[in-house]
Amino acid sequence: TEEMVAQAERLRGRFQGDPAAEYACAQINAEDAERWFGEGKEPVIKEEARLVATIEQIDRAVGIVPRGAFVKTPLGSVRENRNFEGLSLTEAKKLSSYFHFTEPVNVKNKTLLEKADLDPSTDFLDSLEHDIPPGSWTVQLEKGGTVVVLRSLLWLGLTFYHVPMTKQYGYIYFGTGEKNLDLPFML
Amino acid sequence: MDQSYALGLEPYQTQEPDSACQRYAGGQDPYQGSAGGHGPCQPHEPGYGLCRPGYSPYDDQIPDPKSRMLAIQNAKAYLLKSSTTSGLNLYDHLANMLTKILDEQPTNAVDIIENISKDVKWAQFQKKMDTLRDQHEILPTFEAAEKRKSLFLKADGGDEELEEETGETPLPNVMETAFYFEQAGIGLSKDESFHIFLALKKLISVQPIQTCRFWGKILGLEMNYIIAEVQYREGEEDAEVEEEEGTEEGGKGMGEVEDKDEEKEEDEPPKSTYKPPPVIPKEENGTGANKYVYFVCNEPGKPWVKLPPLTPAQIVCARKIKKFFTGRLDAPVVSFPPFPGNEANYLRAQIARISAGTHISPIGFYQFAEEEGDEEEEAEGGRDTYEENPDFQPLSVAEMVDSLSAWVHHGQSILRQGRCVWLNPFQKSEEEEEEEEEEEEEEEKAEKPDELQQETGPPLLTPVSEDEGIQNIPAWTAQPSTNLIPQYAVAVLQSNRWPGAYAFASGKKFGNIYFGWGHKYSPENHTPALPPPAQAEYPSGPEITETRDPTLAEELAFQAAREEASAAAEEEEEDVAEDDEEEEDD
Numbered sequence: 001t002e003e004m005v006a007q008a009e010r011l012r013g014r015f016q017g018d019p020a021a022e023y024a025c026a027q028i029n030a031e032d033a034e035r036w037f038g039e040g041k042e043p044v045i046k047e048e049a050r051l052v053a054t055i056e057q058i059d060r061a062v063g064i065v066p067r068g069a070f071v072k073t074p075l076g077s078v079r080e081n082r083n084f085e086g087l088s089l090t091e092a093k094k095l096s097s098y099f100h101f102t103e104p105v106n107v108k109n110k111t112l113l114e115k116a117d118l119d120p121s122t123d124f125l126d127s128l129e130h131d132i133p134p135g136s137w138t139v140q141l142e143k144g145g146t147v148v149v150l151r152s153l154l155w156l157g158l159t160f161y162h163v164p165m166t167k168q169y170g171y172i173y174f175g176t177g178e179k180n181l182d183l184p185f186m187l
Numbered sequence: 188m189d190q191s192y193a194l195g196l197e198p199y200q201t202q203e204p205d206s207a208c209q210r211y212a213g214g215q216d217p218y219q220g221s222a223g224g225h226g227p228c229q230p231h232e233p234g235y236g237l238c239r240p241g242y243s244p245y246d247d248q249i250p251d252p253k254s255r256m257l258a259i260q261n262a263k264a265y266l267l268k269s270s271t272t273s274g275l276n277l278y279d280h281l282a283n284m285l286t287k288i289l290d291e292q293p294t295n296a297v298d299i300i301e302n303i304s305k306d307v308k309w310a311q312f313q314k315k316m317d318t319l320r321d322q323h324e325i326l327p328t329f330e331a332a333e334k335r336k337s338l339f340l341k342a343d344g345g346d347e348e349l350e351e352e353t354g355e356t357p358l359p360n361v362m363e364t365a366f367y368f369e370q371a372g373i374g375l376s377k378d379e380s381f382h383i384f385l386a387l388k389k390l391i392s393v394q395p396i397q398t399c400r401f402w403g404k405i406l407g408l409e410m411n412y413i414i415a416e417v418q419y420r421e422g423e424e425d426a427e428v429e430e431e432e433g434t435e436e437g438g439k440g441m442g443e444v445e446d447k448d449e450e451k452e453e454d455e456p457p458k459s460t461y462k463p464p465p466v467i468p469k470e471e472n473g474t475g476a477n478k479y480v481y482f483v484c485n486e487p488g489k490p491w492v493k494l495p496p497l498t499p500a501q502i503v504c505a506r507k508i509k510k511f512f513t514g515r516l517d518a519p520v521v522s523f524p525p526f527p528g529n530e531a532n533y534l535r536a537q538i539a540r541i542s543a544g545t546h547i548s549p550i551g552f553y554q555f556a557e558e559e560g561d562e563e564e565e566a567e568g569g570r571d572t573y574e575e576n577p578d579f580q581p582l583s584v585a586e587m588v589d590s591l592s593a594w595v596h597h598g599q600s601i602l603r604q605g606r607c608v609w610l611n612p613f614q615k616s617e618e619e620e621e622e623e624e625e626e627e628e629e630e631e632k633a634e635k636p637d638e639l640q641q642e643t644g645p646p647l648l649t650p651v652s653e654d655e656g657i658q659n660i661p662a663w664t665a666q667p668s669t670n671l672i673p674q675y676a677v678a679v680l681q682s683n684r685w686p687g688a689y690a691f692a693s694g695k696k697f698g699n700i701y702f703g704w705g706h707k708y709s710p711e712n713h714t715p716a717l718p719p720p721a722q723a724e725y726p727s728g729p730e731i732t733e734t735r736d737p738t739l740a741e742e743l744a745f746q747a748a749r750e751e752a753s754a755a756a757e758e759e760e761e762d763v764a765e766d767d768e769e770e771e772d773d
Contacts, residue, residue: 138406140409153408156704182509
């Protein structure tokens with residue numbers, strides 16, 4: 001839920017590993033505290049809630065798919081594209097051929113000129129090119145150029161892989177579950 | 188003639204020879220005389236040659252020349268007719284095919300005649316002379332494979348090396364270490380581990396190396412780094428050390444020349460009393476933070492590059508900044524405070540910090556070498572060296588996991604100064620170091636612009652349980668690799684201060700490794716240092732004081748007062764002298 005996500009964003013520090021562990025939120029406004037617990041007790045968040053919220057945040061922020069893997073039918077629903085044959089090698093090296101798999105924010109803001117080039121069935125999601133700050137993705141070819149690997153620098157540990165010219169792609173997260181807020185300093 | 192036949196021969200275009208035969212009424216048809224009336228044989232049918240009347244090989248009689256000529260022309264016209272779908276005609280195609288067969292003279296031509304026919308047809312669509320040659324596209328995978336190929340080639344003199352390898356090789360068993368880490372869920376793929384193994388082998392054959400270890404992998408923006416930790420054999424480093432000293436002396440010479448130039452200026456702005464803090468000399472190669480030499484490469488198969496030795500200033504600066512590695516060693520590190528060096532130096536500094544903070548081993552594996560006269564050295568900075576304990580008794584995995592005191596650091600920690608062994612930079616020379624050290628410790632309390640206290644760090648081989656955690660988080664997390672099969676489990680430690688550093692122990696074997704981005708963990712956000720306040724240009728004192736310029740009103744008032752004073756002081760000469768002094772002060 002949105003509340004959980006908002007609460008979890010304020011928490012810092014590592015996960016404990018115990019789903020029932022509780023955190024005390026120290027930075028909540030006085031108003032919020034009164035709203036939730038009229039008794040004056042400090043609100044606590046269970047770790048499992050924090051975990052769920054973090055997963056949701058990660059998916060929303062950096063869950064990506066290659067262009068063409070999903071198509072939008074004229075009726076508006078989004079389906080997996082069974083004819084997706086994979087990106088070509090040159091396309092796979094470009095950031096613009098990967099999209100965020102969430103509600104698009106920027107698609108409607110593009111100029112008409114750009115929109116003319118787009119194919120409405122496949123280009124209905126936000127591309128990675130306009131992520132803030134620019135450069136928050138690294139693109140590398142591994143294994144002799146057969147696998148392209150994208151790593152997110154905003155959520156350190158999110159790795160996306162794709163084998164060009166095949167249908168294989170996917171992303172996975174290994175890490176501490178913390179957003180990298182120092183990113184602008186690090187680039 | 189052709190046109191009429193074109194019209195009449197249209198039925199032949201269809202795939203039904205029988206019906207075509209029926210409809211073909213007029214015109215002389217040399218083929219209609221075929222036996223059985225089943226229609227003229229098509230060229231692809233086996234009995235073709237035999238169906239044609241008058242052309243049988245057994246017929247010696249020459250029929251009527253006129254009709255024969257006409258028949259030939261009809262046949263040729265038919266053959267020359269182009270098909271509507273492909274634009275070819277049978278005559279040309281047959282001619283080409285026969286030419287090709289006669290040119291190439293393949294064996295069993297009759298069996299492969301369909302393929303020949305197909306090839307000839309396909310050849311129609313290819314341009315024979317093309318100014319643009321189609322460049323054979325080299326797949327990037329092919330290029331990458333070529334690079335790695337050199338790894339797989341055996342070096343020359345492989346037989347000779349086999350004899351030496353039975354002894355101790357500096358080559359670490361990367362696959363074994365990878366296996367143990369894989370039990371814990373950490374590591375690279377088997378392919379990559381093996382490539383790294385081969386790359387290390389190549390490194391050893393090139394450089395005179397005593398011990399070598401795969402240190403880990405640091406990820407970067409464009410490319411990653413694979414890092415090997417190496418110790419040279421004794422006596423091999425002299426050449427490089429001399430080169431570096433030469434450049435340093437050259438630098439000092441330049442500095443002296445510049446100072447002389449400044450003194451020649453006539454108008455001297457007040458000399459600043461700013462003396463840059465003394466440069467702390469780096470540690471000798473082979474000791475302290477520079478104990479190991481590190482080689483990096485971007486991918487196995489690429490040549491190994493040696494990282495330069497470390498200076499304390501670089502460590503101090505690296506602690507304050509947090510930057511991603513780009514993957515190119517010559518990239519500048521743009522940061523504040525400005526990092527002295529490029530990415531190679533920053534990488535070296537981070538490697539040193541990680542090694543100092545996270546290289547641990549089971550207790551008892553290393554012990555101090557027994558030397559006489561150790562007591563004096565202990566006061567300075569602790570023991571430097573350790574050696575393997577031949578009587579090492581490994582603890583059980585459960586014990587390794589339960590208590591963190593079963594692990595000790597064998598990487599020397601780096602002091603705040605940036606070195607492992609504290610050095611007072613105000614020493615006059617190195618020769619006097621031993622004599623003066625005791626005296627200087629007493630003199631530290633005397634007045635000096637910068638007082639430095641001797642920094643001590645935790646001595647070598649301290650147990651890991653004494654590591655400070657960050658806030659509530661302990662410095663290390665210990666786990667057995669599997670809870671289900673305790674007899675074969677491996678004890679695994681993860682560092683929380685440097686996420687990505689792992690250590691394992693199983694029986695007599697242990698190892699450390701690092702996979703990550705190369706940054707320390709901090710729960711708070713990174714705040715870069717603010718620039719220091721602007722310094723005063725010159726010290727304020729009685730001689731030179733900076734004051735505000737007087738305003739117009741003040742100047743006029745002063746002038747009026749002066750005139751009065753000068754009028755009053757015409758008789759007194761002493762006052763005039765004082766006024767002159769006041770004027771000069773303005």
